[in-house]
Amino acid sequence: MTAMTAFSVASDAVLNSPEDLEAQLRAIGATRYHNLHPFHHLLHGGKLNKGQVQAWALNRYYYQSSIPLKDAVVISRFRDRATRIEWRHRIEDHDGDVGSEGGIERWLQLTAGLGLDNDYVESAEGILPATRFAVDAYIHFVRDRSPLEAIASSLTELFAPNLHEERISGMLEHYDFINPGVMTYFKRRLEQAPRDANFALDYVKANARTPAERQAVCNALIFKTNVLWVQLDALYHAYVEGHVPPGAFVPAAAS
Ligand SMILES: O=C(O)c1cc(C(=O)O)c2c(n1)C(=O)C(=O)c1cc(C(=O)O)[nH]c1-2
Numbered sequence: 001m002t003a004m005t006a007f008s009v010a011s012d013a014v015l016n017s018p019e020d021l022e023a024q025l026r027a028i029g030a031t032r033y034h035n036l037h038p039f040h041h042l043l044h045g046g047k048l049n050k051g052q053v054q055a056w057a058l059n060r061y062y063y064q065s066s067i068p069l070k071d072a073v074v075i076s077r078f079r080d081r082a083t084r085i086e087w088r089h090r091i092e093d094h095d096g097d098v099g100s101e102g103g104i105e106r107w108l109q110l111t112a113g114l115g116l117d118n119d120y121v122e123s124a125e126g127i128l129p130a131t132r133f134a135v136d137a138y139i140h141f142v143r144d145r146s147p148l149e150a151i152a153s154s155l156t157e158l159f160a161p162n163l164h165e166e167r168i169s170g171m172l173e174h175y176d177f178i179n180p181g182v183m184t185y186f187k188r189r190l191e192q193a194p195r196d197a198n199f200a201l202d203y204v205k206a207n208a209r210t211p212a213e214r215q216a217v218c219n220a221l222i223f224k225t226n227v228l229w230v231q232l233d234a235l236y237h238a239y240v241e242g243h244v245p246p247g248a249f250v251p252a253a254a255s
Pocket of ligand 1: 067153154155156157159160163189228
């Protein structure tokens, strides 16, 4: 039995079958996904000012732009060509291709629409230290853990579409500085995320063959929910409670 860690599920969780595993993964999502975070309640409920939304979009750019790096590392963990072929469209979804736009460019449309300079956003100079630490930890996790755990750590995407729906409608309804054009990023993810999440779910159900391996899959998902949660904790501390760390983005006074 794996030793209990701060990131592990209750050791009495029954993980005897692929169905037990899926039930436990969904329970983790229902209790730990970042849709539950107070910062998201403020964001989607129209309770933030423009400067606070800018801070969120600026910091999330670092996450978005690191996803293809993470996925390149995931691919590097597999000798199996079929898995590499399946995974590589994720890099194209974000990076785009010659002549076709990807998610990173769509995210830059969001930050530009919010009045942030592209060079500043891309430089990541103004992001919170916690954003950098959390996102980099995600890349290191897929490098250092087993290939099964690397795939499992993407499973937060199972829960993303509901959140994106809520975000699109909430932000359009509440903020006059958000227009439908800049929400294109999330509209595209509504199609992309379910395909990716379903592949990853089928993969872990088929390839985690022992209770210990299923436990490792659950712990990888918990790790990832923490990667997402801690980024919002840091945003809340800096931009809702007003403790902006040295060197981090400071919204203009009037926003
Ligand atoms: O807006 C969100 O809350 C959210 C969450 C997640 C997630 O659950 O990891 C992803 C995304 N968005 C996203 O846009 C995205 O491309 C993405 C890729 C991944 C991943 O782990 O490979 N997660 C997510």
